[in-house]
Amino acid sequence: MKRLTLILGLGALAAVLAACSGTSAAPAAPAGSVDPNAIVVNAKDLKFSPTEVTAPADAPFEIVFDNQEGVPHNIVISDAAGTKVFDGEIVTSQKVTYQVPALAAGSYPFICALHPDMKGTVTAE
Amino acid sequence: MFARPTTLRVSDVVIRAGIVGLALATGYIHSTLGGLLFTLNAIGYVVAAIAMIVPLALAVRFRWVIRLGLMGYAATTILGWAIQGPYYSTAYLAKGIEVALIVLVAIDFARLDGNPVTVVRRELASFVALISSRRQAGAAA
Numbered sequence: 349m350k351r352l353t354l355i356l357g358l359g360a361l362a363a364v365l366a367a368c369s370g371t372s373a374a375p376a377a378p379a380g381s382v383d384p385n386a387i388v389v390n391a392k393d394l395k396f397s398p399t400e401v402t403a404p405a406d407a408p409f410e411i412v413f414d415n416q417e418g419v420p421h422n423i424v425i426s427d428a429a430g431t432k433v434f435d436g437e438i439v440t441s442q443k444v445t446y447q448v449p450a451l452a453a454g455s456y457p458f459i460c461a462l463h464p465d466m467k468g469t470v471t472a473e
Numbered sequence: 474m475f476a477r478p479t480t481l482r483v484s485d486v487v488i489r490a491g492i493v494g495l496a497l498a499t500g501y502i503h504s505t506l507g508g509l510l511f512t513l514n515a516i517g518y519v520v521a522a523i524a525m526i527v528p529l530a531l532a533v534r535f536r537w538v539i540r541l542g543l544m545g546y547a548a549t550t551i552l553g554w555a556i557q558g559p560y561y562s563t564a565y566l567a568k569g570i571e572v573a574l575i576v577l578v579a580i581d582f583a584r585l586d587g588n589p590v591t592v593v594r595r596e597l598a599s600f601v602a603l604i605s606s607r608r609q610a611g612a613a614a
Contacts, residue, residue, distance in 0.1 A: 394507055408475065419507030438561045461559035463508045 355391075386410035386445065389462065389468070391421040399468035405453035406472075411436070414443040424468055425458045438462065488581050490524060495574040496522035496543065499550075502567045517546060537586045537596075544578050547571040 389411055390397045403409045415421045418441050436446045447464040451472040460466040500518030503511045521543045551571050586592050
C-alpha cells in the first residue's frame with residue numbers, strides 16, 4: 349500500500365510538472381511600436397469591441413488586442429470552414445500586438461478561446 | 474445530525490487537507506476565468522471541498538459517494554478541457570492540480586473505503602435489503 353501511494357504520488361507530481369510547460373498559441377508582442385494601420389480590438393465585460401473589423405486581403409496585418417479586464421482573453425480567427433487560421437496568446441489585463449498572417453479576401457469569424465460566446469468578424473478585402 | 478468524532482490517523486488528515494487544498498486551488502483558478510461555465514465549475518469544487526470535511530452524519534455516511542463524485546467531477550473537467558481547450562499555461566496548471574486531486578482522492582478512498590467495486594456492491598445490497606424490509610413491513614401492516 350505504501351509503495352502504491354508513493355507511485356501514485358510521484359505520478360501526480362510528474363503530471364503537474366509536465367503540465368506546467370509550454371503553450372501552443374502564437375506569441376504576442378507587447379504593444380510598443382505599433383503599425384498605425386493596425387486593427388484595435390478591446391475586450392471588456394466578456395465582449396469584444398468592435399465586433400466587426402476590416403483587414404487588408406493577402407497581406408499580413410497587426411491586431412492590437414487590449415484586454416481591459418482581469419479575465420483572460422485572446423483572439424482566435426477561423427476560416428469559413430471552421431479551421432483556425434490564427435490563435436493569439438491568451439492575456440489578462442494587458443495590451444498586446446498580434447501578428448496575423450495574410451488572409452485571402454473573405455469573412456473570418458473570431459472568438460475568445462476561453463469564452464466562445466465572445467464573437468466578432470474580420471473582413472479581409 | 475452531526476457525526477460522532479472519528480478516529481482519523483494523522484496521515485488521513487494530511488491527505489484530506491491535501492484534497493481540500495487542491496480542490497480549492499483549482500476552484501480558485503476557475504473562478505478567475507470569468508463566464509458562467511467556469512464560475513459553476515469553481516462553485517462545484519468549493520462544494521466538494523466542503524463536503525469532504527463537513528462533520529454531518531449524512532456526509533460522513535456517504536463520504537464514499539462524495540469521493541467518487543469528486544473524482545468523476547475532476548475527470549470530467551479534464552476531459553472537457555482536453556476536447557475543447559484552450560491549451561495554455563494556467564489551464565495546464567489547473568489540469569495538473571486536478572490529476573493530483575484525483576490521485577489523492579483515490580488514495581483516500583482506498584485507505585478508508587477499500588475496493589470501490591466492493592463498496593458499491595455492499596451499498597446496493599443494503600439498499601435492496603432496506604427496500605425489501607419496507608415492503609414486508611407494508612405487507613404485514
